[in-house]
Amino acid sequence: MKLTKLFNDFFNSEKAGGLILVLATILSLCIANSPWQTAYTNCWQFSFAGHSVVHWINDGLMTIFFLLIGLELEREIYTGELSSFKNASLPVIAAVGGMIVPALIFLLFNTGGPGQPGAGIPMATDIAFAVGILSLLGSRVPASLKIFLTALAVIDDLGAIIVIAVFYTSTLSLVHLFLALGVFAVLLVLNRLKIQNPVPYLLGGIVMWYFMLQSGVHATLAGILLAFAIPFGNGDERSVSYRIQHFLHKPVAFFILPLFAMANTGISISSDWYAGLTQNLSVGIIAGLLTGKPLGIALFAYIGTAVKFCTLPSELKWKHIIGAGFLGGIGFTMSVFITLLAFTDAVITDTAKIAILIASCAAGIIGYLFLHFTLKKTTPGDTI
Known part of the structure; x- marks a missing residue:
């Protein structure tokens, strides 16, 4: 399966951005406990300014992140993995399961309980x-798995914006x-009039x-709306959408998201921090991310294919979907x-953040190991 240059740019910027996010979070935690x-x-x-x-x-800055997500979603809908019902249905239904x-x-x-507002x-x-x-995991990752996970995450982020x-x-x-x-x-009228200058759209x-x-x-919704107002055209390198999306890759990956992590993960960890892990809030977050996500994604994808609503690409096996x-x-x-x-109380917020960090680290490790051994053993005729 051939991947477009812009998809590769997006994928690579997110790949490098993930490493920077890890470093920013570690640095923030260290300073906050120094x-x-x-x-x-x-x-x-x-x-x-108030x-x-x-x-x-x-x-403010996170609106730009959602603008980039919206532009990628727009591209996927017009020319990418989501451009046909057959291709779009699998990551869409998997993302829905991964939210519900x-x-x-x-x-x-x-x-x-007091944690109920945190259901999102x-x-x-x-x-x-x-x-x-x-x-x-390198070159062992099939292109279809890269596309599935990216489309899933983009749709998931759109779902998060709707929930917000x-x-x-x-x-x-x-x-x-x-x-x-x-x-x-x-x-939208400017779009219909085929105004190609990006300045009116940005202003x-x-x-x-x-x-x-x-x-x-929440103001970040404006980023998603703006993305769909910006002219896509035929999606080539001369289109307004392409130029803005290409320009935003590095600032978002290397500045905005790390800055967000630095500003919001400066948690002062007390000696009895682990006591909060037994609270319903923490249990719900950890169980939701570690169990609910893979269960919801795999279950809804399986049901979707069972009722012929969607199909599994030939390169993918069900164990790859579970790993994703x-x-x-x-x-x-x-x-x-x-x-x-969801929360204004600092103690509840910090408890939730610690649970998120633990669950996210565990999910990343389990997902990596699961796919590492799965992809290593995969052969063309392999089945679940």
Whole structure:
């Protein structure tokens, strides 16, 4: 199966970005538990233009990350793995299972309790980490598995945005929301008029982001909307979509996501940190990511193929889907992102973050080892 240059660029940027994310997280944890802890924490709370630095990162820079995700999703829909129903149905139904089952497992432990708002936490997949772990397996990874995992993670992130917009909007200003949607409508008109200059779209995106921020709906939704307003054309290197997506790869992978990790994983770990792992919140997160993700992804994919809704590519075996399911359990960035929206109590937030880090590390290790031995033993006629 031939992979496009832009897909390879996207895959490689996420691969390198995964390593940078690991280093950024380790550095953040080290500083947060050193004599510089107070200064480190305070630097992220420094106020600029009415908002803290961490707020600008989470609501501002992360919008650019979702713009990149939206552009990749658009490309997959128009010319990639999602361009036909036959190809799209498998990662779509797998992603749906990978969101529903973890959320149900989480609610099994947290319904009616203080952790209930965190049901969206184990639904997420960190695309950079997941792709980064898969890339460590080298040339043994079939192209179809790369595409499946990337499409799965992109759809998962889109699902996370929908969950954020629907369930994590505490206050809603209809006036600002309609203004944001009005700007989006204007950008769609520019698209229909075949305006190819990227400047009007980017300026309009900033205005839409501002109104979305004021509306109470999480501002990062503006990134996804902007992606689908930007002209795709025929998707070649001259198209506006291609140029913006190509430009964003490295800033997102090497600056925005590591900065997000630095700002949000500076957890001061107490001597009894492990006590929180027995709380329903932690159990729900760990069980959701480690069990719910692979179970939901594999189960829904299997049911989809059993009822002829989708087909399994010839290169893939069911054990590869299970391995990809474990990698889907690496929630990290997106899970932390949703945690910050779900809880305001610092103790609960830190407890959730520790559970996310543990579950994501375990999912990455299990997924890597599972695929390492699976891919090594795979032969053309192999079956489950």
